Amino acid sequence: MFLFRSNLLAAAAKVGSVAITIGLGSAPNQSARAETLPGQPGAPYQSMPSLAPIGTRVDHYLPIPKEDVTPAIDPKKGYRSQQLGRGLYMVTDNGYQSMFLVYETGVVVVDAPPGYSAHIRQAIAEVTDRPITHVVYSHAHVDHIGGVNDLGGHPIIIAQEETLRLLERAKDPRRPVPTVTFKDHYTLKVGSQVLDLSYPGSSPHEPGNIFIYAPEQKVLMVVDVIFPGWMPWRRFALAKDIPGYFDQVAYIDTLPFETLVGGHVNRVGTHSDVRTQLEFMNDLKTAAAAALKSTPPGEEMEAEDRPNLWAIYDNYIDRVVVKCVNAVTPKWQSRLAGYDVFIWDQCYAMEQSLRID
Ligand SMILES: [Zn+2]
Incomplete structure (x- = not known):
């Protein structure tokens, strides 16, 4: 298992049977003011990891569902x-x-x-x-x-x-x-x-x-939109237009195909797969919207960091994403193959889209 500092994010991310622990590399504290390392007792920002979760490793991946x-x-x-x-x-x-x-x-x-x-x-x-x-x-x-x-x-x-x-x-x-x-x-x-x-x-x-x-x-091929049985590739498969992506997944379900070739993963799909993906996406949207609503920017910021505008928003967005991940994980972690690999990415993409699109 990778080293991770004891922090509340890891605890907060522990849902159901799976702990999404965040592996943090050694992060030397460059601030002269803090005597404790980030994530350790007494350090600031106790609810945050000392480094962002994306780009860090979990200690294990969830098993792939048998049918996948x-x-x-x-x-x-x-x-x-x-x-x-x-x-x-x-x-x-x-x-x-x-x-x-x-x-x-x-x-x-x-x-x-x-x-x-x-x-x-x-x-x-x-x-x-x-x-x-x-x-x-x-x-x-x-x-x-x-x-x-x-x-x-x-x-x-x-x-x-x-x-x-x-x-x-x-x-x-x-x-x-x-x-x-x-x-x-x-x-x-x-x-x-x-x-x-x-x-x-x-x-x-x-x-x-x-x-x-x-x-x-009755075969429809649309590439990089539907991922039968799987978590979509990161950030809604790198969609350039996330509201448009939601619309397109819903539109695909109205078409008269029986078999869908999505361009990725290990099997073809059906309408049922499209509906599952849409249900997941809608749950994600609901979770991210609720997290945005219940999370004030700037909360728990250290006074000396308040002039750092980027830090205030980075901290805010991280707290939103933690709530989003925790809200959707119990229902979806065993339903989508590779769920844990990209859930952070999806929540980051979703909260951003909800704030600016
Ligand atoms: Zn592509």
């Missing part, structure tokens, strides 16, 4: 494939997800995460020897499309026009710019197969992040 332990990846292959309907397959390394769609004379690939892009042609070869004719980019982020050159050939690359703009700016040889772009909708009809591509006008995750829908297979 997945079909294993054959290490010799580096991926597994899962058929989602006629001619439609998901490829995954249990961390990232992409798709391919087989039609009469070729194959459409959706995303090429660099972590396993070298294996995508092999995954396709397991079911067909037809060539890759098209690639669809879900969005511009390199971790989802940066392996496209591994697909070989010269496929037509389709993306939303914001993705073109971002990729022209990035000038990244790993991410060739799309050759076909669209603004709102694009129907890709290849042989007897169809992919409906649409852009809902804006995207809370990244401009140009599209919805990819296979109507016959």
Whole structure:
């Protein structure tokens, strides 16, 4: 176990069966005024750790719920494939997800995460020897499309026009710019197969992040928004627009899919997963709002720190976040895989959004 100083935050964070203890490295007290180290009896700010929780280590992580332990990846292959309907397959390394769609004379690939892009042609070869004719980019982020050159050939690359703009700016040889772009909708009809591509006008995750829908297979792919069974990636998956992110998760639940490919984690999702994530997010919002309401800025500040405006707010925000974490943990710690890893991040993001958005 990592060293942590006895402090009330660790005690405050101890909820249910799990103690979220904050590992604090050695933090020499640089103030001549205090004779005691932060967190020790007699030191100021007893309800705070001597360092912020983000970036510190817990002594252990919560176990992953059994249902979220997945079909294993054959290490010799580096991926597994899962058929989602006629001619439609998901490829995954249990961390990232992409798709391919087989039609009469070729194959459409959706995303090429660099972590396993070298294996995508092999995954396709397991079911067909037809060539890759098209690639669809879900969005511009390199971790989802940066392996496209591994697909070989010269496929037509389709993306939303914001993705073109971002990729022209990035000038990244790993991410060739799309050759076909669209603004709102694009129907890709290849042989007897169809992919409906649409852009809902804006995207809370990244401009140009599209919805990819296979109507016959009732499969919807939206990347970096829904994390089936899991805590969302930190800070609502780095959403640039948190109220917009809440709206988009609710909107996804209204769509007529049966299978959701979220681009991450170890399995596909369903409407039930979307609703669980939304319920968690709403609980988080309620908790952060209540914490903001019940926490006065400046409380318990040392007189000599009062001129330090940033310190007053840093202290205030930390106290809000501790309350937020403690409020949501009993219900959610065993329901979302990786809950403990990012709950601090989510509460920080939520309180900030509630204060300024
Ligand atoms: Zn992304």
